[in-house]
Amino acid sequence: MTQLRLGRPVWLGRDTRTPRQTYQSLKAHQDVDVAIVGGGITGSAVALTFANAGVRVALVEAALVGRGSTAASTALLLQELDMGLTELGRRYGAAKAQRIWELSAFAARDFVKTVRRVGIACELTEQDSIYYTIGPDRVQQLRGEYARRCKAGFSGEWLTPGALRRLTGISGRGAIRTRGNAQLNPYKACVGLLRSAERSGAAIFEHSPVQRIDSARQGVRVVTPGGTLTARQVVIATGYATPIFQPLIGRFRLYRTYVLATKRITRQQHWELGLDSVMLWELARPYHYARWTPDQRLLLGGEDRPVVAGRGRTAAFRKGTRELREYFEALLPALSDLGIDYAWEGLFAMTPDGLPYIGPHQRYPNHLFALGYGGNGMTFGFLAARMLLEQWQGVHSADHDLFAFGRHR
Ligand SMILES: Cc1cc2nc3c(=O)[nH]c(=O)nc-3n(C[C@H](O)[C@H](O)[C@H](O)COP(=O)(O)OP(=O)(O)OC[C@H]3O[C@@H](n4cnc5c(N)ncnc54)[C@H](O)[C@@H]3O)c2cc1C
Structure with a gap:
């Protein structure tokens, strides 16, 4: 697996001993509504949002939660996107650019509100x-x-x-x-979101790398070395397309x-x-x-x-x-x-246009993706959680099209 970081981020401190595993590895078979692959800020926001909506979720993380790109992040929660309104407007027109900016601002505020409501101590x-x-x-x-x-x-x-x-x-x-705008400690935020998700019923597993995802009778079977999850849908929150999704790799730089x-x-x-x-x-x-x-x-x-x-x-x-x-x-x-x-x-x-992919891909039934955030992953991760819940609930919104895989056509 690609090493997501090099050097030691300030958030992980000076203690270089092997970090403690907080959650068990997946060792048996479990059936849930939604399986989540990846325990960074996106996976944790998805786990909390879905669990709070009463969805039975299980999250599997290949290594330890929060220690991928999330631990490297400087975690500026900006309402503004990296891509200015001018540039985005040139690409998609003024109305769509404005809507994308509004959604980004909404996600930044949503993140802050959630951290406060849940009471996560993350230096916000x-x-x-x-x-x-x-x-x-x-x-x-x-x-x-x-x-x-x-x-x-x-x-x-x-x-x-x-x-x-x-x-x-x-x-x-x-x-x-x-x-x-706001800033926080991304590692503490991620761990705190997961704790809260767990209290709302989410199951979380560390050291459980997903090896493949098979089609199953009523959804998917997510296979790790120690156990499997069957689920109606799987959310892929691995930051970008990993080798399991070889045909999608070319969409990310x-x-x-x-x-x-x-x-x-x-x-x-x-x-x-x-x-x-x-x-x-x-x-x-x-x-x-x-x-x-x-x-x-x-x-x-x-x-x-x-x-x-x-x-x-x-x-x-x-x-x-x-x-x-x-x-x-x-x-x-x-x-x-x-x-x-x-x-x-x-x-x-x-991604080619700097916006994340949030939603399904026709090649992969029963999958929902949340990938490719560029420098805005903290806020977009939160946006992804809200949008994917809507998609799971069957709600359609024109907002989803702005981040769909098919938007480049
Ligand atoms: C240096 C730096 C600074 C940044 N600063 C900002 C900022 O100021 N503001 C901002 O909004 N964004 C910022 N970003 C972007 C943001 O941090 C990332 O987009 C965000 O953390 C991505 O979160 P994630 O959960 O999608 O991915 P990750 O945190 O990378 O989590 C993905 C997880 O998936 C796991 N995984 C991968 N493959 C598998 C598998 N097969 N099975 C199970 N698990 C798997 C990985 O182990 C990893 O833990 C920054 C990024 C970097 C690198």
Whole structure:
């Protein structure tokens, strides 16, 4: 199986002992309504949403829950998509682009509400995001995006270069400030969602890699080395198409992305940096971004690059993290005095249009997919959970078509 991470994310701490298994492996046969493959943020959101709706679910995770791409995530819960309204509108028209943005904003709020309602301790904090540009040639593009957002009813505030500098310490050309975004610890959020799903009746199994999925009389049979699940439907929440779904693999492009976590920053250093308590991300692509942690570290991310077969992952890791550091030291010079405590690399999957696939595929009866989120997997994972429940319940909505496999036709 592909290794989803390299290096140690700050969320998993310094303890490098073999982590404890929380849930048993699947050792027998079990019959449920819905089987879920994958125990990351998507699988856990699906498990909780379905279990709360009274659906009998079982989730099988190949390794340990929450330790795939989810543990690598920097977990900015942005209402905004990576793909701007302008670009999305060009591809799908203004009305569809607006609806996709509305759904993303809804999913971000839904995530926050769920975490609060369930009472998951996962360092959730509300925080504004600052979408900036430093390139003089890009400011018109950013202004155009801002105008489109305003017209479509998305709240935001234009920051002049002076306002951007006062708020962030960045010498840029302008920015859009969005209020009411959030951030959290993705590993704790995932584990908390699963605990809650379990309380609502979900069965969860770790170290239970799915080897194949067969058609069965009334649905599917999900086969793991130790046991099987029969279910009317199976939800595939493995991040991207794994070798079990060979014909779908070509729909995803895998990228590596890098993150650094600084040492804890003192008040004095914070002041010297000039960066307020906001999340940063930039207009250029691939973009860089930064956020604070509750224990006063800065997470610095970006330098995404496509996975190229045979190219050394360790050498790419060194180069990626070095370039990341160089970028941020140029942006916020006071950073050069700060040490780095954690560095890691994570994998994410992109579809051709940057939107996830959520829903059925004609080739695979009784399967529902939730894959390919790019850099918005936290919010889209939640959106997937709601949409898949609707599909399971037989509710049809035009919203589903926006994320269907067939949308490219
Ligand atoms: C460095 C980084 C930063 C990111 N930052 C953000 C961010 O700020 N905001 C945001 O919204 N998104 C962000 N993302 C994206 C987001 O984190 C991911 O899209 C999201 O975590 C994917 O969750 P998932 O549950 O779909 O996949 P994963 O967390 O990868 O979970 C899939 C699980 O499926 C399991 N699995 C695979 N094959 C099998 C099998 N055969 N049988 C059983 N189990 C199997 C794997 O072991 C894994 O645990 C970031 C991603 C990375 C890498």
